[in-house]
Amino acid sequence: MGNKIQDNDSINELGKIIKTTKVLNPILKLLNIDSGIDINKITKEYADLLTLNDDFNMYYHDRGWIAHESLNIDVLKFCVSIAKDGNIDRGEEALMEYYEGELKNFEKYSYRKHFYDRHELLNLAIEDYFSGRYHASIPIALLSADGIINDVEPTGLFAKETDLEVWDSISGHGSGLKSLVSLLSKNRKKTSTDSISLPYRNGILHGRDINYYNKFVAIKSFALLIYLADWIRERSSEADRMRKKEEKETKTWGELFKSIANTTREQKENEKLLKEWKPRFFEVIPSTYESNSPEEKVFEFLECIKNKNYGTPTSMYPTFILGNSSRKSKARILRENFKDITITNYEISKINDSSAAVTMITMKIAYEYNGLLKEKNVDFRVMYEVNGEVNNRLKLNGSWKITNIEGISYILIE
Incomplete structure (x- = not known):
């Protein structure tokens, strides 16, 4: 695995596709074939996004935040942009607001058994969070995180022998969950009454960090659970993603370009459909249903x-x-x-x-x-x-x- 997320295989693959398209596009134009690909636009978007995850981790990792697969791209961009302007505190405010929104819709994570087994306890902890009872919510979030990984791996989240790196992943990158857990596992050997801003697992659960119960520590503890949801999905799909990569490597140039063109057409179609779609509103809840609804x-x-x-x-x-x-x-x-x-x-x-x-x-x-x-x-x-x-x-x-x-x-x- 590369030292940076931008070295991930999928990101490198996208870069190779863009370079290939730059070569093929002029040839196709000579043949009066319109690929429908705006290569300049794609190149700029790729350049803008290439280092985004690494930049986010560089600015926010030490404050207890990491980039991950489901993190909203607009939030990611905003936080990196404002950090580059020297206002990381404002970025943290945006992250707290974002993850509070995720907490309000936490049921979307309950389809996974490991989360559902704990849903009643987690719902109580979330209720405690929004009621300002951080002293109660933080330990439950940390204990749940440890137990969830213990259900997936033979060891818990904070055990040194637990392998948290996942191939071609953002949350599973060495600079992601693995590095964050190392930070949160820091030894806290002395009892302290100083306020902390990170959910130090050992200090909190072993009773050394007494003044742990504040909003910063609480929301970061819950954010950890959301990172785990992405990490579990990435880990479970790792073998299948590696197989698909091997299949791609056998493609000819012609097949590769056809794939690029199809992807571009799909993207344009999806943008068109998104503009056309409108949510339904019901004055009266129907007793029956429409076909294919x-x-x-x-x-x-x-x-x-x-x-x-x-x-x-x-x-x-x-x-x-x-x-x-x-x-x-x-x-x-x-x-x-x-x-x-x-x-x-x-x-x-x-x-x-x-x-x-x-x-x-x-x-x-x-x-x-x-x-x-x-x-x-x-x-x-x-x-x-x-x-x-x-x-x-x-x-x-x-x-x-x-x-x-x-x-x-x-x-x-x-």
């Missing part, structure tokens, strides 16, 4: 579970969850999760088109569990996929997937 997918899922059909819903798993697992394996998981749940009725309570690719649907579900009749409101996060990639719902030939499909049964039985 997110509501249809949720109704289909619940009807299958109601009828003890565990095979059909396997197609509703998003690609990034159990993507390499067989239909039989997914059906076995669903059967195990729902075998003791008998759904009797369901209806829509709320629909929110949160983005062009995602809709949040709240369903009121009546069911029987352990001989008891129950009723609960359950949130479904439904995402639109085209060829295994998240995409605008206006794009043709896609299908809706339920991103928190693994967590639905846990909500019903709790």
Whole structure:
């Protein structure tokens, strides 16, 4: 792995593609072939983004922040820009505001079992945070981070032997999570009443940093959990990404250029569709659904579970969850999760088109569990996929997937 994130294979690959395109574009113009590629624009965007993650880590790492895959690009750009102007404090304010927004929508991380197993405890910790009870929220966030990695690796997050580097990753780069954990694992051998601004794990959990409970330490502790969500995804997809890289290396120049042209066309189409898409607003919540809508997918899922059909819903798993697992394996998981749940009725309570690719649907579900009749409101996060990639719902030939499909049964039985 390179010393900088800009040395990552995917970033280098993009640079090679741009250089290749610069060579091929003049030749194509001579042949009156329009590639549709604005090479000057792409080159400038690449140059602007090339060092962005490394610059962010350089400015903010020692303050407890790192670049990671899901960090909003506009926030990333703003924080780097303002740090270059010498105002890192303002950048920290922006980061605190951003991660507070992520905390308010923390349920989107609950589709992962490691997070869902702890969702009740984490929700209490988040409630404590927004109530100013930092003394209670910080230890829970740190303990959860340690336990989540312990579920993935044989050792915990802060153990020296835990390997946190992931190939071709931002969060898994040596300057990312690995380096940050090393900073937060710093020995705190003396009891101190001085206020701190970093969530020193040992000092806080071993009772040495007594004056730890402030907003800075709290939000950085929760940000650590969000870094872990990206890191787990990167780690689980590492082998598949390496395989795809090997496939790319066998491409001819012609195939490479065709891939570039297709990517450019898709980007222009996506920009056009994003301008066309508008969220739906319902004065009255519908009792039925439109064809190929997110509501249809949720109704289909619940009807299958109601009828003890565990095979059909396997197609509703998003690609990034159990993507390499067989239909039989997914059906076995669903059967195990729902075998003791008998759904009797369901209806829509709320629909929110949160983005062009995602809709949040709240369903009121009546069911029987352990001989008891129950009723609960359950949130479904439904995402639109085209060829295994998240995409605008206006794009043709896609299908809706339920991103928190693994967590639905846990909500019903709790």
